[in-house]
């Protein structure tokens with residue numbers, strides 16, 4: 370049965386549309402209505418996949434994990450101007466890096482309730498291979514649009530283990546470190562105490578959180594490194610002006626590395642786009658984190 374919209378919902382939609390139009394208007398104005406720049410931001414840069422190489426240095430990392438390769442990918446938003454063919458290229462590039470561990474930091478498809486789920490996305494993600502496993506966390510778009518169950522089912526079938534307010538030990542011989550994942554901050558039920566249950570301070574702890582600004586809260590816990598996405602790096606960066614689109618909970622830490630007390634935060638620019646199908650001076654990334662204790 371079709372549901373009629375309330376006045377408030379219509380107003381909200383109108384506001385959102387006018388926000389997008391306004392943003393688009395200022396975008397075009399800033400670009401000087403240059404057709405070439407528009408074409409570049411709409412059709413070229415979103416497809417310029419880059420490998421961002423980062424080092425995670427911490428004395429608590431056990432010797433067995435020297436040069437251990439953790440590959441992070443994030444925010445694919447499949448369906449919103451991001452195709453399975455693009456995802457397939459991502460999978461090939463990740464496998465080419467020969468990662469030890471693969472982490473997905475949320476937002477698999479843009480709108481889970483509108484996406485045509487078939488077996489294809491599973492077939493693509495299943496091809497990812499890492500000897501120490503594949504793990505993921507919920508992003509706001511995974512919970513949104515009634516995606517909570519269907520996204521988990523598809524990720525389960527793809528061989529990805531969900532970390533929802535829980536942790537696991539990543540082992541090599543006698544050594545191990547802690548990989549933890551918290552539920553989505555905006556639409557889930559994050560619980561840091563549960564996430565870090567039975568974790569000792571002497572252990573190296575790598576935490577996945579979709580929304581980067583949560584680092585200010587996570588820094589109060591025994592977490593060494595937080596990996597996040599969600600921001601899309603602002604999607605559009607205008608020289609001398611900055612990030613044009615920063616979602617809630619990604620307004621303070623938009624991309625790259627940050628230190629908050631004893632916590633190191635890394636924010637991926639992610640792969641796809643949402644709301645506006647553009648990227649400008651903000652290329653999509655796969656992140657290769659190499660661990661070292663020296």
Ligand SMILES: [Fe+2]
Nearest residue numbers: 444476599643
């Ligand atoms: Fe996202």
